[in-house]
Amino acid sequence: MSKSLLRILRVLPLAVALSTSLAVAENKVQTFPNTLAAQEQAYRKGVVSVSHPLAAEAGARMLEQGGNAIDAAAAIQFALNVVEPQFSGIGGGGFMMIHLAKSNKTFIIDSREKAPAAATPDMFLNQSFDAASTSGHAVGVPGTLLGVETALARWGTKTLAETLQPAITLADSGFHINRFLAADIKDERTSLQPETRAIFRLPDGSPLPEGYLLRQPDLAKTFRLIAGQGSQVFYKGEIAQAIVQAQKRSNPTLGAAGVGRMTLQDLAAYDVAERVPVEGEYRGVTIKSMSPPSSGGLTIIQMLKMLEQFPIGDTSQGFGFGSTRTLHVMTEAMRLAFADRAVWMGDEDFVPVPKRGLISSCYLNIRRLLINPEQRLASATAGDPRPCDTASAAADAPLRLAGIEEEKGVHTTHFSVVDQEGNVVSYTTTIENTWGTGIVVPGYGFLLNNELTDFNFTPTRNDATGNPGANDVAPNKRPRSSMAPTMLFYQGKPVAAYGSPGGATIINSVFNVTLNLIDHHMSIQQAIDAPRWSVTSAAGTISCERGFSAEALQGVAALGHQVPQTNGVPACTSTIGSVQGVVIDLRNGKQYGGADQRREGTVIGIREVGG
Numbered sequence: 001m002s003k004s005l006l007r008i009l010r011v012l013p014l015a016v017a018l019s020t021s022l023a024v025a026e027n028k029v030q031t032f033p034n035t036l037a038a039q040e041q042a043y044r045k046g047v048v049s050v051s052h053p054l055a056a057e058a059g060a061r062m063l064e065q066g067g068n069a070i071d072a073a074a075a076i077q078f079a080l081n082v083v084e085p086q087f088s089g090i091g092g093g094g095f096m097m098i099h100l101a102k103s104n105k106t107f108i109i110d111s112r113e114k115a116p117a118a119a120t121p122d123m124f125l126n127q128s129f130d131a132a133s134t135s136g137h138a139v140g141v142p143g144t145l146l147g148v149e150t151a152l153a154r155w156g157t158k159t160l161a162e163t164l165q166p167a168i169t170l171a172d173s174g175f176h177i178n179r180f181l182a183a184d185i186k187d188e189r190t191s192l193q194p195e196t197r198a199i200f201r202l203p204d205g206s207p208l209p210e211g212y213l214l215r216q217p218d219l220a221k222t223f224r225l226i227a228g229q230g231s232q233v234f235y236k237g238e239i240a241q242a243i244v245q246a247q248k249r250s251n252p253t254l255g256a257a258g259v260g261r262m263t264l265q266d267l268a269a270y271d272v273a274e275r276v277p278v279e280g281e282y283r284g285v286t287i288k289s290m291s292p293p294s295s296g297g298l299t300i301i302q303m304l305k306m307l308e309q310f311p312i313g314d315t316s317q318g319f320g321f322g323s324t325r326t327l328h329v330m331t332e333a334m335r336l337a338f339a340d341r342a343v344w345m346g347d348e349d350f351v352p353v354p355k356r357g358l359i360s361s362c363y364l365n366i367r368r369l370l371i372n373p374e375q376r377l378a379s380a381t382a383g384d385p386r387p388c389d390t391a392s393a394a395a396d397a398p399l400r401l402a403g404i405e406e407e408k409g410v411h412t413t414h415f416s417v418v419d420q421e422g423n424v425v426s427y428t429t430t431i432e433n434t435w436g437t438g439i440v441v442p443g444y445g446f447l448l449n450n451e452l453t454d455f456n457f458t459p460t461r462n463d464a465t466g467n468p469g470a471n472d473v474a475p476n477k478r479p480r481s482s483m484a485p486t487m488l489f490y491q492g493k494p495v496a497a498y499g500s501p502g503g504a505t506i507i508n509s510v511f512n513v514t515l516n517l518i519d520h521h522m523s524i525q526q527a528i529d530a531p532r533w534s535v536t537s538a539a540g541t542i543s544c545e546r547g548f549s550a551e552a553l554q555g556v557a558a559l560g561h562q563v564p565q566t567n568g569v570p571a572c573t574s575t576i577g578s579v580q581g582v583v584i585d586l587r588n589g590k591q592y593g594g595a596d597q598r599r600e601g602t603v604i605g606i607r608e609v610g611g
Contacts, residue, residue, distance in 0.1 A: 030521065032285065033488075033495040036583040038523040042590040043605030048072055049580035049593040050415040051087075051501075053602040054175055055079035058166035059417060060604035062158065069419040070098065071158040073427050074148045076415050078167035078223065082216060083175055085447060086184045086435045087413040087501065090222075090234065091243075092449040093143035094429030095290050096151055097277065097485040099494050101422035106288055106487065106494075108275040111147025112478040113140025113451040117269075118261035121472045124457040128254070132457070134192060134438050136247030136260030138450035140479065141270045142234075144429060149231045150272050155423075161227035168223045171445075174215035178600050182210035184411075189438030192251055196440045196447070218445030239444055240267045246441045247448060269476075273349075277487075280359050282308060285518055286489040289510070290428075292353045295345035296484025299507045301359045302340065303333040304514065306368040313519035321520045321530065322548045324555030325373055330515075331535050331542060331561055332371040334508060335380035339538035340367075341507075343382040346470030347478045353470065357389025376560040380538040384466075412483065412501035416582045418591050420606075424582070426485035426497040428506070454479035482506045488517070490586065496524065498581030498594075505543070508534035509577030524583045524594035528601075532576040544572035 030038070046063040050056035058079035059072035067075075073096060081089035088094065093113040099106045124132050132138050149160055156163075177185075185207040190200040199216060200208055208214060225233050233239050244267070247260030277288040280301035287304065289297030310329050311317050318325040344354055357363050363385040370377055412430035431449040439448045452473070461469025471480040482504045488496040496517065500509035509532055516527035531547030541562045544553075553570035557563040563570040578599040583592045595601030 032518050032521065033490045033586060035521045036496055036517060036524050037585050037590065037592040040523060040525055040592040040594065041605060042585075042592060043607045044420065044590065045606040046072070046417070046419040047582045047591045047593040047603060047605040048076065048415065048417050049582050049595045049601065049603050050076055050080075051413050051578050051580055051596065051599040051601055052080060052083045052178070053600060054083045054170060055415070056602040056604045059415070060606060061166065062163065063419055063606050067158045068156065068421065069417040069423040069425045070151050070156040071163055072417045072419065073415070073425040074152050074156065074158070074160070074163035075166050076417070077144065077148055077427065077429060078164050079170055080413055080429070081446060082167050082170040082219060084181065084413055086181065087411050088144070088429040088431055089446050090145045091142050091436060091441070091446045092429065092431035093140070093451065094147065094427060095294060095481070095483050095485050096147060097288070097290065097426040097487060097497070098151065098155065099424040099487060099497075100155065104492070106277055108277055108290060108485070109147050109151050110273040110275045110293070110478075111143030112293055112481060113143055113449055114266075114270060115140060115452055115455070115473055115475060115477050115479070116260070116262040116266040117475045118263070119452070119473050119475050119477070121459040121461070121469070121474065123473055124453070124455065127457065129453060131251055131254040133433055133450040133453045134189060134251035134254065135258060136249050136437065136439060136448070137258045138437055138452045139247040139260045139262060139439075139448045140451035141262060141266050142243070142449060143270060143272060145226065145231050145234050146270060147272045160230060164223045164227045168220050168227070171216040171220035171223065174213045176211050177208060177214050179210045180599055182208065184434055187434055189435035192253070192438045193249065193440060195442050196435070196438055199440060199445070216445050218443055222444045222446060235267045235270060239441070240264055242441050242444055243267065243448070246439055249439055278355060278359065280305060282514070283518055284490075287486065287514065288489065289486040290481075290484050292345060292355060293347035293478040294481040294483050295341045296482050296507050296510070297486070298345060298355055298358050299337045299341045300484055300486070300511050300514065302337040302364065302367070303511050305359065305364045306333040306336065306371060309368055310373065312515060313521065321516070322552055324552045327533055327548070327552060327556050328376070328559055328561070329371055329373055330533055331540060331556070332377055332380070334535035335377065335538050335540045336367055336370060338536055339380045339382040340385070342538070343467060344385065344470055346480045350474055350477045351468050351470045354385045354389035357385030357387070360385070360388045362388035380540065412503070412506070414485065414499035414501055414578070415580050416497045416499070416593075418497070418582045418584060422494075422584065424487060424494050424497045426487055426499050428483040428485045428499045428501070430483065430501070451479055454481065484510045486510050486514070488514070493586055494584060495586060496581060496583045498524070498579050500577035500579045502577040504536040505534045505576050508532065508536065509579055513579050513581070524581050524592060528579045528581060528594045528596050531572065534574075534576050543574040543576060545574055545576055546572050548572055
């Protein structure tokens with residue numbers, strides 16, 4: 001059999017999390033980056049890691065047919081619109097980080113949604129999240145389709161129509177819904193609007209059960225229109241007109257939020273942006289992650305740099321995985337970084353984000369001194385990085401802050417791809433909350449996002465206190481995000497790409513996995529399987545997953561942290577994120593993947609027969 005003949009191999013990782021103590025012990029004789037691929041299946045011709053097996057197959061097939069990582073990413077995104085409609089799709093937006101092997105260039109296609117031209121800073125004032133987020137009032141101008149089309153046109157090898165074909169087939173022929181989708185269909189948002197009910201509920205109104213064969217002919221029709229006419233039909237043609245009409249709806253039970261302000265002109269004017277990743281060094285590893293309008297990359301790098309002073313991973317000094325000392329300093333770093341995030345991070349096309357200062361040694365050498373390994377910080381407040389930012393004016397007075405709002409959406413999706421040439425894609429994409437607004441565009445079968453609820457509901461700009469209102473609503477502005485598609489580089493070469501869904505917890509999922517890979521010497525699959533720890537506010541309320549020892553939890557609680565409890569006893573019960581990642585072994589060029597069983601994570605690799 002010819003060595004050029006390719007075959008696809010699927011690897012579904014174990015659903016049970018690995019014992020971290022065993023993971024560290026198994027890998028202790030190796031160091032980063034050699035531990036990244038330990039015990040995983042190796043490939044040569046490309047790997048995809050995706051949260052759903054059918055979307056993974058769409059991407060792998062694109063690689064098998066000679067496409068590159070960008071082609072595979074496009075096919076995966078469109079397929080996810082069919083099989084994970086509650087998380088992402090052409091009615092939303094996202095960030096596609098791309099590394100091109102030939103030019104050694106890394107950049108991001110920003111297709112984050114925008115506020116319409118008629119948006120105002122007070123448009124959500126005094127509204128409840130439930131009412132606003134289920135109304136067309138919350139719909140941002142969608143960017144996913146133009147982002148994918150742009151990436152394909154510039155760096156892909158397949159046509160838009162070719163990458164749409166797997167999704168068209170899935171929507172036409174149908175697929176059997178998995179337990180994750182079946183559980184999410186029970187959400188009230190699938191029952192609020194008649195078109196959404198018609199797709200995701202039975203005639204009696206009950207949710208579609210697991211195993212149901214779901215066909216979506218309207219979505220297939222939409223994809224055919226796009227395949228034939230390109231994104232113009234979406235942004236300037238018949239689909240644009242349908243979007244504008246659909247976002248004039250509100251929640252029929254809570255309708256006080258009003259209707260959408262998007263116009264045909266907003267859709268026609270939408271554009272994507274090419275961004276430079278934010279970049280930082282941690283223990284000799286270069287981290288490249290999403291820049292503003294996302295807070296993800298800056299916050300992750302801040303936390304890592306604050307922890308670099310501690311011997312994370314050294315069990316002899318009490319800093320092993322999941323130990324009290326490790327969890328304590330992680331918590332403190334999260335509190336401090338999230339305090340900064342809430343004040344300084346937003347869409348830098350509209351507000352000056354002091355991104356150099358936020359991750360500079362000048363600033364973080366001060367912030368890290370606030371972390372005492374023996375004591376909880378009484379109050380974590382934002383600092384002022386502007387004096388350390390050459391692009392910003394220095395502040396003359398201490399910053400005094402108003403109340404801070406947290407990101408509300410928690411569901412998104414992430415996938416990662418590497419191809420045979422070494423091109424890499426790390427792509428996080430969303431419609432914001434599960435089911436977005438719950439509004440399906442009539443006759444076209446896709447859901448509209450509720451992304452504008454990521455803006456501050458109450459404007460925070462205050463010249464007297466120095467608060468810049470970085471995430472206040474403004475016309476054509478992109479709301480602050482937490483999405484953090486990330487890549488690790490070692491000696492100038494990419495060695496890992498990963499990311500996660502989860503609203504503000506995205507930041508901490510990526511942070512956890514990064515520590516696991518670099519400090520705890522885990523492989524990509526071990527790092528993904530390990531339990532996660534998360535704090536998303538300066539107040540320090542902790543969410544965490546099962547797997548941490550009772551002794552460690554009690555130790556963290558004894559320091560005064562807000563550890564979750566069950567029947568008065570510290571206990572972790574959350575599920576945090578869904579990380580999908582790929583790695584490249586610099587020693588031999590072999591490629592590996594890790595997938596998350598918090599969803600139906602799937603790795604598919606392609607190799608030569610006999611390879």
